[in-house]
């Protein structure tokens with residue numbers, strides 16, 4: 001999964017109440033007319049989609065936040081009244097929204113809103129923004145790593161897996177009706193599944209990829225065995241081979257403080273970072289056979305094929321056209 005080159009400090013009170021207030025603020029178009037995909041060579045799939053660019057709780061009225069989205073430098077400012085303004089440094093247009101404690105920007109023409117997360121409205125799930133994680137890896141690589149069950153027992157040994165419980169048991173992958181994929185029936189013995197876990201147990205997972213650079217997992221909670229914790233990973237595409245990950249925790253109450261949840265996830269992310277940043281090629285290859293998948297990679301294979309089917313070109317090495325392959 002993600003990494004921690006830059007960890008944000010947390011300001012108490014960031015999550016839910018502000019999320020709801022922010023949700024009332026609909027899309028805001030900043031400056032001029034609409035920027036369209038025709039004005040840029042950047043993949044319209046990512047150009048016309050929403051991406052997180054900052055967490056509200058990290059913004060400081062005394063100092064504007066600067067970042068980059070799809071090669072475009074941005075400045076995010078908050079005033080003393082809490083009003084947030086996102087601007088392109090080149091004066092180009094953008095759309096702005098705020099959801100889940102995060103500022104979202106669309107540089108093109110959005111044809112749908114920021115992803116709706118039903119669990120974010122459940123009253124006993126505080127939304128915890130983990131922090132912005134800069135990673136020298138392509139966005140699709142970051143998503144694929146999040147889906148990878150096979151690395152849990154090795155990269156996260158002692159936490160999310162452990163020897164000899166490294167075998168990935170068979171699981172199912174299907175297409176989501178609205179686009180994307182879902183992996184169900186995933187199980188893994190975990191010695192420390194969460195900060196609240198007092199003993200190891202077989203954890204059940206469900207993974208979803210609903211948009212090209214958004215994924216989430218549903219994971220057994222050690223105290224609420226009939227419900228799932230939910231962890232989202234939103235990836236901000238900076239350049240084609242660099243990203244910022246914005247994880248969001250929607251966990252059930254189990255006595256763990258937001259600080260404890262955040263620290264646990266940061267530990268996990270730090271373990272992922274060097275693995276992810278050393279993957280080659282930097283862009284995710286989509287051609288069947290580009291890598292040698294094993295059964296445990298079923299969700300990865302499905303993700304790559306779905307990206308290929310929708311025609312994503314950002315951060316990937318597209319598969320050769322069928323006609324070219326047949327020639």
Ligand SMILES: [Fe+2]
Nearest residue numbers: 001151155272
């Ligand atoms: Fe990981």
